[in-house]
Amino acid sequence: MRMVVPFVDLRTQYHQLKTEIDRAIQDVLDSGVFLFGGQVEVFEKEFAAYLGAPHAVAVSSGTEALRLALLAAGVGPGDEVLTTALTAVATVVAIEGVGARAILVDIDPATYTLDVSQVEARLTSQTKAIVPVHLYGHPTDLQPLLDIANSRALEIIEDACQAHGATYYNTKAGSFGLFGCFSFYPTKNLGGYGDGGMIVTGSADHAEQVRLLRNYGERERFTHYLRGFNSRMDELQAAVLRVKLGHLDASNAQRRLLARAYDNQLKGTGVKLPVERPGSTHVYCSYVIRHPSRDRLREWLAGRGIDTGVQYPRPIHLQPAYSDLGAGPGSFPAAEEAASEILSLPIFPERDKSQVAMVCDAIRAFVA
Numbered sequence: 001m002r003m004v005v006p007f008v009d010l011r012t013q014y015h016q017l018k019t020e021i022d023r024a025i026q027d028v029l030d031s032g033v034f035l036f037g038g039q040v041e042v043f044e045k046e047f048a049a050y051l052g053a054p055h056a057v058a059v060s061s062g063t064e065a066l067r068l069a070l071l072a073a074g075v076g077p078g079d080e081v082l083t084t085a086l087t088a089v090a091t092v093v094a095i096e097g098v099g100a101r102a103i104l105v106d107i108d109p110a111t112y113t114l115d116v117s118q119v120e121a122r123l124t125s126q127t128k129a130i131v132p133v134h135l136y137g138h139p140t141d142l143q144p145l146l147d148i149a150n151s152r153a154l155e156i157i158e159d160a161c162q163a164h165g166a167t168y169y170n171t172k173a174g175s176f177g178l179f180g181c182f183s184f185y186p187t188k189n190l191g192g193y194g195d196g197g198m199i200v201t202g203s204a205d206h207a208e209q210v211r212l213l214r215n216y217g218e219r220e221r222f223t224h225y226l227r228g229f230n231s232r233m234d235e236l237q238a239a240v241l242r243v244k245l246g247h248l249d250a251s252n253a254q255r256r257l258l259a260r261a262y263d264n265q266l267k268g269t270g271v272k273l274p275v276e277r278p279g280s281t282h283v284y285c286s287y288v289i290r291h292p293s294r295d296r297l298r299e300w301l302a303g304r305g306i307d308t309g310v311q312y313p314r315p316i317h318l319q320p321a322y323s324d325l326g327a328g329p330g331s332f333p334a335a336e337e338a339a340s341e342i343l344s345l346p347i348f349p350e351r352d353k354s355q356v357a358m359v360c361d362a363i364r365a366f367v368a
């Protein structure tokens with residue numbers, strides 16, 4: 001069946017920005033320089049300025065941003081890294097990618113982010129770092145987490161892959177930890193036309209370290225100061241992302257407007273709505289509701305041409321490949337309960353309010 005309300009629609013966004021995007025791509029093509037041509041460097045400066053962070057280093061994906069940040073933070077084999085049980089598998093891929101062990105922590109059921117009150121109980125003498133995930137675009141409660149990290153000399157590496165522009169007490173998410181890591185996967189609030197990522201940090205030394213790591217450890221050509229990788233961003237991607245960065249605040253404002261429209265129209269239906277913790281600004285990478293009959297609701301909406309998503313249907317420890325990270329069902333009850341009830345409604349910024357009304361009418365009819 002053709003979806004009347006698709007879950008994402010990246011073509012509409014491209015057509016709205018077509019003149020700017022086409023010009024940016026054409027300029028790179030005309031320059032004949034596809035790596036190290038200047039677009040990446042300027043994008044890094046613009047993204048750092050946007051975030052209010054001193055340094056930004058562009059890389060090939062969000063997963064790679066997390067992996068290089070963990071390496072540069074000195075995390076390696078034998079170390080433990082705490083993160084949340086409800087996240088994109090990429091968070092755990094990056095932790096295990098440096099040889100460390102991921103130690104899962106349950107979520108705060110209200111915001112779906114790491115339950116900071118459960119962190120201390122999971123710390124051991126092997127714990128080296130904590131990776132809070134600002135899931136769906138809502139910041140983790142960072143201050144108490146920073147207090148724990150500071151008192152135990154642990155590093156915080158923020159997984160801000162879904163939270164471009166979100167704020168925690170007026171400061172941008174991603175600028176609190178030793179590193180903040182972003183993904184430019186096409187459907188993110190700031191999405192490229194392929195893969196891309198960014199590492200931001202306040203430390204010049206750590207910025208230099210990830211800069212070396214992303215390009216074979218080279219500072220000057222063919223001299224390798226450390227054993228690195230090919231984790232570079234290319235010029236075409238940076239050129240597209242520079243255009244889109246100029247529209248990020250407007251597009252986040254539109255997401256928030258649509259979220260308020262959903263809130264207003266779903267109020268009183270009994271469907272659980274997303275919350276915004278005081279002091280935090282949610283940027284609604286996803287607008288996530290909860291319903292005990294989630295699968296039936298999802299089918300009902302699909303039957304009316306409304307596409308939805310579930311992020312994520314299984315917490316990490318219930319994934320077949322990661323079953324050793326928990327003790328089976330019941331290990332992280334809040335994450336498990338959420339995973340069985342959450343439903344992401346279409347919220348990309350090119351959506352208009354009439355489509356929100358269609359979705360809400362269909363949900364109201366289901367509930368009735």
Ligand SMILES: Cc1ncc(COP(=O)(O)O)c(C=O)c1O
Binds near residue numbers: 063091183196
């Ligand atoms: C929370 C989270 N962490 C990490 C990633 C990994 O980013 P990427 O797909 O760019 O590697 C994503 C994106 O899918 C994500 O949503």
